[in-house]
Amino acid sequence: MAKVEELTPQQLSETDLKPRGRVYPSPISWRDQFLYQLVLDRFSDDNENQRELFDHTNPAKFQVKDKADWMAAGTKFVGGTLRGIKSKLDYLQRLGVTTLWINPPWQQHSQLETYHSDRIQEFLDIDPHFGTRQDLRDLIDAAHDRRMYVILDVIYNQSADNWFNRDEVIAALARVYQYWIALSDCDGLRIDSLKHISPEDSRKFCTAIREYAESIGKENFLLTGEITSGSMASAYIDIIGRNLTAVLDIVQSPNELTAFARGLVHPKQFFDLYSEKNLAGEYRQVGIYHLSILDDGDMSFRANKQRFAAYSTVPNLYEQVAHAVGVQLTIPGIPVIYYGTEQAFDGNEGDHDYSIEGERFAENRYIREAMFGGAFGAFQTADCHFFNIDHPTYLRIAAIARIRNRHDKIGKALRRGHHYLRETSFHNSPFSIPGQGELVAWSQVLFDTEVLMVLNTNGLENRRAEVTVDTYTHPQDSIMTFLYKSDWSNADLRNPRQNQTVAVQHHDDGRATVEIDLPPSGMAILA
Structure with a gap:
């Protein structure tokens, strides 16, 4: 494990861009990866051994007695840490995950989506709620020891709005994230709010990041983000124009996948997204340009904030959830699973009680349940954890991912x-x-x-x-x-x-x- 400095640079000019310790090489193709998106504050606090495992056959056992307290807990820091993620690498690897996607550890990122920083210096240290700079490096080193990769979220748009000289902020932000690559050895960045950034600004930022990553030996550093466009074809044009690796395929795909897996639409409505009769389908077929999404931490593609499993009454719900992910794992693209899906989390804003809070408020909290329990556990529970390697959904996703991850012709056929x-x-x-x-x-x-x-x-x-x-x-x-x-x-x-x-x-x-x-x-x- 590489040791990193404890002191935080006070000015951008003090940042050292020399890599700390080893530089882990990029994957040959991101099509070979299976990504797991998690919310740092809601995943693990490394204290699960002090709590009982949730019993999905007896969900009432840990039900909260005071829903108002549970709802209020969802608007605050719950307690997840970088060390907690590190303690769960075995759980994730058993699931078949090969890459972690983590929201910003250096940003005051509350569940109300309030970003407290306008100054570059505030991006140069880890939020103490989550741990230390050394904790981040230790997590990524431990993941690399398992041949797993880590990508980190970048908050770009909110950081740049208050600057008069946009070229200045692009150069400054690029150096900030070059610094974090040097310090942490991360393998990629997901650029938040990319749809609000001009292609020119995005290209300048991504070019600076990509050139730095290549200079230190990361030849295929992942740069991705959300682009709101009418089709994957126009999104692909943006990929080239912005110097991205791939985009989050959230314009149409998640809702079509959800409807297909539930048997609510004709299958062609989903599979036509991969038809070579149109340009968008051709790009999806190639598989390297899009990250396949079912659920995520914002659900901006859904009319209401709700996970795939919400409101389902089918008897075999656990299998249905697993096989929605199974579709992602067996079609072209880079599959992404949102944390808790493997435990069939069903969070949705319908959990909001208007007699307790009279307005629609902080609805994202309900799709960001705590895996480790605490005061804001999934299924309106508290003080139980959900890291169940025997859960029916977990077992089935792991079994399908194991096939996809094979090194033989079968695995390669699924991936490529x-x-x-x-x-x-x-x-x-x-x-x-x-x-x-x-x-x-x-x-x-x-x-x-x-x-x-x-x-x-x-x-x-x-x-x-x-x-x-x-x-x-x-x-x-x-x-x-x-x-x-x-x-x-x-x-x-x-x-x-x-x-x-x-x-x-x-x-x-x-x-x-x-x-x-x-x-x-x-x-x-x-x-």
Whole structure:
């Protein structure tokens, strides 16, 4: 672990841009990564061993007695720390996460989204609520020891608004974050409020960051942010113009993914986002230009602040949540999971009690529940934690991520292959793209390797269908092996069966198919 200086520079001219200790190299491609976005104050305080584990089969056990206190706690610092994150690296790695995405540790970032800084100097130290500069470096070194990466949020727009000379602030902010790269050895930056910054300013800032990162040996430093544009095609133009690596794909995708995974829309409404019949689909197919989002800490893409699991009444909710993430892990793009999703958190602003607080206020608090418990735990609880490696959702996401992270052709096909939506037939109907609430299938194909995903989007009923696969990849007498099946036992989810197969059938018209039967909200992966 590298030692970093304790004293904070008082002026920008005092910042030392020489890397402290080793410089961890960038990944070859960010498509190979699985990102985990967390809110530092709400993730872990490293004291979970002093609290009981939440029992999802008995949610009333830790229910708060005074909802007013619980609501008020959500507007304050709850107690998460950098050391807390470090203590949970094993939990995250078991889940299959390869990259942590952390909100700014140097910014007074309350849940009311109040940014207290106008001066550059305030960006040069760690907020004491979260720990120390050494804690940040120790966390990133520990992640690198596990071959994991860390990206940090950058607050750009709010910092620059009060400056008269924008070129001056761009140069100053660039040096601030060059300093943090040197100090922390982080692997990327997510630029907050990028949509409010001109492409010219963004390009100047990103160019300065990228050049510095490359000069010290980080050849593929991630620079990403949110751009509000009508399509991924115009966003791609912004990527080039702003010198970004990729953008957060939040214009349309999260809501379409949510509706598809819940069986509420025709599958093509989601999969057409990847159609090569339009420019946006071509860019999504490539996979390196967009971060795939289901939930995040702002939910700006939703009419109301609510997680995917909110308001769901399906019996197999835990499987449905896991398989919404499973879709992200098995289509082109860089998948991002928002903390707590793996425990099926269902936070939403419907938790607000207007008899306690009469106005809509700080609604983001309800989608930023504390994983470690404290006074503002998820599901309106207190003093219990949620780091359950045996949770049904956690187990299934981990099992799917394990396939995606493989180093063989199967893993590479999932991460870098070409996406195809597959036709199906049920009850001897003609082969076609299935409708709303039916069994849906898609493939990732890389040269001679096909990985097939099948999802029952019906949350209430079983579904069986003949699913089309690539004829040339699967000649006569071929079989496909199940790599994942959501109704396996916990033991099989952790150590998949080696011998569960299905025969490939060849039809007179040249079509090749496999027959798949899945429970409500069930999913299977075959190769």
